[in-house]
Amino acid sequence: MVPVLSQPFSSSTSSLVTPNVGSVPMQLSSSSVHSLADFFLTASTSRLAENNVEVVREEGLQHARIKLDARQYKKLPFRERLLEILRKLQIRSWANPQIVPENIVVTKVSGALTNAVFFVSCSSAPSTQTLLLRVYGPSSGSLISRPRELHTLHILSSRYKIGPRVYGTFDNGRIEEYFDSVTLTSTDIRDPQISRWIGARMAELHSVDVQAVDGSSSNLENSGMEFVANVKSWLGAAEEVLQLPGISDATRQELDLPRFKNEWNRYVAWVLSRPRTFGTRRVFAHNDAQYGNILRLKDGSEGLDEHRQIIVVDFEYAAPNAAAFDIANHFIEWTADYHCPTPHLLNASRYPTAEERHNFYASYIRYSAMLAEDPGLDDSSLEEMITELDKDVLILGAASHGGWAIWGIVQAREDVEAGVTEPEFDYIGYAKGRMAAFRKDFQSFGL
Incomplete structure (x- = not known):
């Protein structure tokens, strides 16, 4: 999600989102601090x-x-x-x-x-x-x-x-x-070594017993892609926000929720019709791995594993999901800077390059294989898995954009109802950007 400037994340403390979970971003300091949806309480x-x-x-x-x-x-x-x-x-x-x-x-x-x-x-x-x-x-x-x-x-x-x-x-x-x-910054997550550590930590989270953490059945309608349920559950609230007097007709037309619902349903049907892969397996995912939710211990690593100095916090939106969604959402967060003058805008040019993605994937896959006690991972197999995983990540990035677009609309309610003209975080502007990104991806898939 998106962090708020005043609390966005500092030292302590997507493309797929899960049902009734939560997320937002920015920087705080210590064990978990919220992010996106944070305005000072009156x-x-x-x-x-x-x-x-x-x-x-x-x-x-x-x-x-x-x-x-x-x-x-x-x-x-x-x-x-x-x-x-x-x-x-x-x-x-x-x-x-x-x-x-x-x-x-x-x-x-x-x-x-x-x-x-x-x-x-x-x-x-x-x-x-x-x-x-x-x-x-x-x-x-x-x-x-x-x-x-x-x-x-x-x-x-x-x-x-x-x-x-x-x-x-x-x-x-x-x-x-x-x-x-200390909370990581938008620059820190681009560091090759830190990125490998994040990949290893994500692999550890994805290795936990889903049912032990979530308690839900594994025989789910969406084969593990609960982002579908999330978006469905948020759409009603989003529609209510867009009907408020403070929302302009131009904004309603630009976001165009009836069109989005049609596009979303077609996209979801297409995603679910694709063959199941390592990247689309059902795991317990964080779903909001933005830099404000990732900490680095000041005293170094725990034991001998360097990657354990990375701590992930703020599990409001954590839930079962496709593994590639969590990675896709994390990569999209590379394009965010929640401490700049326009924190609601993403910069697509900051999306990780093929080399940067490869660096992350290699660490993620190696640790996944180690945790699964899979001895059969050779260099050839690794490269094949990286190629396949990258395809899934690029496809599921659209789910992140669509989910957070609807989330942004819902989060805007407080400001819209209060008539705030210069919000601390422009949720409607954020929703517009994520919606445009979703539609760009949607069109690129030929749907």
């Missing part, structure tokens, strides 16, 4: 958030029946309630009775409609581990399933050591692991 939207956010719990995680008001984070009562939560969740280093609310340091990382994110530390007890505090916001209910996101995070971190550990939940948020890290 008092009124904050109040709405406090009242309407659902209580989300997960089996195997401690839960504290306490709410936090993110607007009050600078005040002592907030820290008192926060300390009560940390002790109820039995986070070891915070059990020290010498820790008092007055010495708790709460640093705001981002404040958005989806989440307010903070780093939590204690000045009087240096040995106390820094934590990431996430207070849920009011929006994105039509885009993100919080129960599913929490389940995904818990299983991936506890069983596969992927992503930030979730220490526990409270009535309108959760406590996560903090990574002493």
Whole structure:
């Protein structure tokens, strides 16, 4: 997804998207911070958030029946309630009775409609581990399933050591692991070595047991391409946004959702009619591997594997998908710069070259073979798989464009309803760009 300038991603923390999952982009710092859909909360939207956010719990995680008001984070009562939560969740280093609310340091990382994110530390007890505090916001209910996101995070971190550990939940948020890290930049992901590390990490994510993480049947209508369900579930909300008085007739005509639905259905039918390949196998995918969601640990790698210094965060949109979709979406994110004057516009000239894609594919395929304990991967087989995978990635890039185009329309609702003329992130402009890219790919396929 797309990160917001104020919170887009820094040190901690597509072509196919999954149903009721979530994603957006930019830079933050530590374990997970949202990205695209993040605008600072006003008092009124904050109040709405406090009242309407659902209580989300997960089996195997401690839960504290306490709410936090993110607007009050600078005040002592907030820290008192926060300390009560940390002790109820039995986070070891915070059990020290010498820790008092007055010495708790709460640093705001981002404040958005989806989440307010903070780093939590204690000045009087240096040995106390820094934590990431996430207070849920009011929006994105039509885009993100919080129960599913929490389940995904818990299983991936506890069983596969992927992503930030979730220490526990409270009535309108959760406590996560903090990574002493830096968020990658749009330049970093182009570095050949870092790109290989990302490929290896993606291969690890794609190797997990889909059903263990997702819990859904593998006998799905779309043979693993749940982006179809995602787009279908978002279209109704997108149509509502385009009917709002704040949307011009020219914008409605340019996006032309009736035309898109026809094109999308034809595209999906064509994709699903193609032979199944290594790239279209059903895996558990991140679906939003943009640079703001990828961290690099400051203290180097874990153990001997260099690629493990790369940490992927923000699993709002994670779900089963075609493997090539996750890669395609990542490559399209190479064309984004969420920290420039026009963060909503993609620059197609920055799409990875054939050589850069080959570099990524080789790492991804080698690690996939190693994790599958497949000894039969020789150089000839590798090159054949790279050629085949590249075809799938180029085809599924259109799915990323189409899915995020609809997502952008849905995300624009808050600004359109509020009559914002100069939004922090131009979601409608973003949707137009992604829609144009989808239609360009669609036409190139001869459909």
